[in-house]
Amino acid sequence: MIEASLSAVPGLVVSVLVLAVLTAAPTALVAKATGRPWPLRTALAVYLAGILAVTLLPGHAGLQPWQCDTGAPAHLFTSASSLLNVALFAPGALLAVLLFPRPVTVAAAFATLSAAVELAQSAGIPGRSCSVTDLAANGTGALLGSLLGALWLHLRRRPPGRPLRDLVGGTSLAVLAALLVGGVFASRIDRVDVVAMDEHRRDLAQSAVQADEWITTVAEGVFGSGTRVRETASATQGRRLRITATTNRGTVTGIWPAKTLESARSSTVRGDEGSLDTSDVAAAAARFAHRWFPQNVKGSRQRVRCTGDGPTRVCAVAYRRYVDEVMMPMRLDLAVSASGRVLGFTARTVDDPVLARVTVDVAEAEALAKAPAGSTGTSAVLLAARVRGAWRPVWLVGGGGRHVTIDAATGERVAGTA
Incomplete structure (x- = not known):
């Protein structure tokens, strides 16, 4: 929270100073007018204003409105961010206990304040993010500050006022706040795991490098030696990458990490001159298909249909698989020249589904x-x-x-x- 505030809130220090002045003056004047000690009250009021400035002023980061980060980092209470958030609430709770010697109630009040801040951030304050980790760290800070305040009172031989009332009141406040906050979270807040999202992005970045290496190897195998990849482009599909390589000889697209090819198109779409007959073209297509699409070819029927005449004709070679005479969703279509060169293909690699029995002829x-x-x-x-x-x-x-x-x-x- 604090790290994000320091980097995302412009003029944060100036804002805190202005709020401190605006808060300190009236607090001190009211305390003097009522005959109460003003330094401690003024310090607590200024500190509370600082907490609100640090946590609620608009910034330049954040999730979508009504979202909250529920992911727990690997070092929940040892990271710099968590320690800063603990330090944010501990001094305020300490001051409050010195002013109001009821440590249990103060701890519950500051934990409730932290929950209110997180809900306010989630409600749509620009550049702010609700975080369960921040809530836990702030609550820990409130508890530590209250314990330090209680220890200080003990050392100064100032026992907390009405300990039983403090215990009952603080516990009741904590339970009520937990019920209210839990109800809002359950009914209104959309939970997101930023830690998992960050890990997913890192995995995708690493996977993209491996996918580039794979698609480069595929392009050389499909289009032959001398193929040079000019650029690659990828798009995420859930946890998969759909990657396309553009080469000096054409384009090829596949899915990573499944390593399944989807399509390819030679930049030279006109048929090469060749003398292969239909059976030779079918054999050339079969060799290509068995190398790159063994899962599609297994158990499939091959069909060859040629267009044009002479050495520049192009043949369409289709592979389809049938189970109980039902055509399966797998598809493989090749365009092959009379020289035996595969000019392009489209493929759909899908496992054969289990189907209901056919009763309609x-x-x-x-x-x-x-x-x-x-x-x-x-x-x-x-x-x-x-x-x-x-x-x-x-x-x-x-x-x-x-x-x-x-x-x-x-x-x-x-x-x-x-």
């Missing part, structure tokens, strides 16, 4: 979709698709760009498939 699916079997332009494909977040066997029935999805296990029309 193609004729029933077309009837349910109101697309009679044998009608022109109508097709039906049985595949696995996500329906409301779960994998289901579905019939995709339609033609002319319009399709109807039928659940192949229940016969119901469904929407929102993927």
Whole structure:
């Protein structure tokens, strides 16, 4: 809290001095007017004003409104930040006990003040952050200050006033504050773990270096020797990195740390001149696929479709896997030239889901979709698709760009498939 205040609050020292003057003068005047000793009261008032200035003046850091950091650092009470927060509340509690000889009540009051400060910071003070660690450190400071005050009173042979009343009052205040603060935290505060977030960012930074090394090796393997990576770009997807390498020969994209490739595109998309026939192209595609996509190729069916004629033709090679005649969500599509060079690919590496048993045949699916079997332009494909977040066997029935999805296990029309 204090470290953040010193670095994030502009003119903090000036603000504290101004508040000290504005607080000290009226406190001293009121104390003198009522015939009470003014130095200790003035010191406590000034110190409380300083606490509020340090903790509540707007700054330039902080979480979102109504968030609170609940992460605990590795050195909770030994870090410089925690020790500073302990030191922030201890002197004030000490002064309060010397002025009001009720240490239990003072400790509870200062702990309540700390909780109120953290809630105020969470409520949206610009550049301020609620922190459970700060709350614990401030409460510890309040307790230490109160104990020091009680020890001072004991040494000066000034026993606390009404010890039983102090104990009951302080305990009641602490319980009431805990219930109120706990209720607000449970109902209003969004908990975030900044420590875990920082560790996650460090892990991502380290992972990004490893991902760069991996995608560079992949690019050289996909496009051949002499490939030079010009730049890499990555985007986080949860705990994964989607990384793209741009080279002098094309681009390639993959997922780290799963080490699965998604796509690649050669900068030269026109087919190389070659003399390979369809079977030779299929063999070249198979060698490439087995090297880079063994999980996709296993148990899959290969289909080759070539366009164009002569030595510059390009062939599309598709791999699909079927379980009980249901097309699985895995996808692998390659573009291969007549010279056997892979010009690009797109891949979707997904484990085969466990599906419900298919009970609707193609004729029933077309009837349910109101697309009679044998009608022109109508097709039906049985595949696995996500329906409301779960994998289901579905019939995709339609033609002319319009399709109807039928659940192949229940016969119901469904929407929102993927």
